[in-house]
Amino acid sequence: EVKLVESGGGLVQPGRSLKLSCAASGFSFNDYWMGWVRQAPGKGLEWIGEINQDSSTINYTPSLKDKFTISRDNAQNTLYLQMSKLGSEDTAIYYCARPLGAWDYWGQGVMVTVSS
Amino acid sequence: DTVLTQSPALAVSLGQRVTISCRASKSVSTYMHWYQQKSGQQPKLLIYSASNLESGVPSRFSGSGSGTDFTLTIDPVEADDIANYYCQQSNELPYTFGAGTKLELK
Numbered sequence: 679e680v681k682l683v684e685s686g687g688g689l690v691q692p693g694r695s696l697k698l699s700c701a702a703s704g705f706s707f708n709d710y711w712m713g714w715v716r717q718a719p720g721k722g723l724e725w726i727g728e729i730n731q732d733s734s735t736i737n738y739t740p741s742l743k744d745k746f747t748i749s750r751d752n753a754q755n756t757l758y759l760q761m762s763k764l765g766s767e768d769t770a771i772y773y774c775a776r777p778l779g780a781w782d783y784w785g786q787g788v789m790v791t792v793s794s
Numbered sequence: 795d796t797v798l799t800q801s802p803a804l805a806v807s808l809g810q811r812v813t814i815s816c817r818a819s820k821s822v823s824t825y826m827h828w829y830q831q832k833s834g835q836q837p838k839l840l841i842y843s844a845s846n847l848e849s850g851v852p853s854r855f856s857g858s859g860s861g862t863d864f865t866l867t868i869d870p871v872e873a874d875d876i877a878n879y880y881c882q883q884s885n886e887l888p889y890t891f892g893a894g895t896k897l898e899l900k
Contacts, residue, residue: 715837715891723829723837723880723891739888740795773836779884780827780842787836 687788700757700774708752798892811869816881825885
């Protein structure tokens, strides 16, 4: 069974950084692209970006490229999202997912709240 | 960026046929996918590449379209289908989602 479990969320002050993790199991992690999507409270889905199998290609939505960094550790079957200079607009549920064109498996999401 | 436009909401009666539309600002070929999201849950893939039913998804869901105009059809609508529906394109970076259509009961 494919499982994606996000962690690392919580309350963070404006301007600070936070790193999310996504632990993958049930499939050969190093054979797949992985990515992140977020959803602000009461809003729609926003594509953040994706990373390929050996981390040689990472695509971001342009508005987040200078704030967010996607990485992965294939030995640990874990995907990461490093977020910096956080603002209130980054308050959202962050989902990791597996993109095969379409995103076929999603984690349950982790909440990040940016507030003083 | 490719902008995807969806109607914000649709009111339906149980047992009816409903079509949810998604229009792209430029051609995405058939690189269009549909997701269902129920309250408090993660999105779930329904249809990939415009018209392919994801494994395990009931056959009352279907998708069609190519280029700029796409539809998701539910026939017949069941109570369990009340949710938000999102389209997403993977033709061109950045990959984008529509704003979602909220399916409501009349």
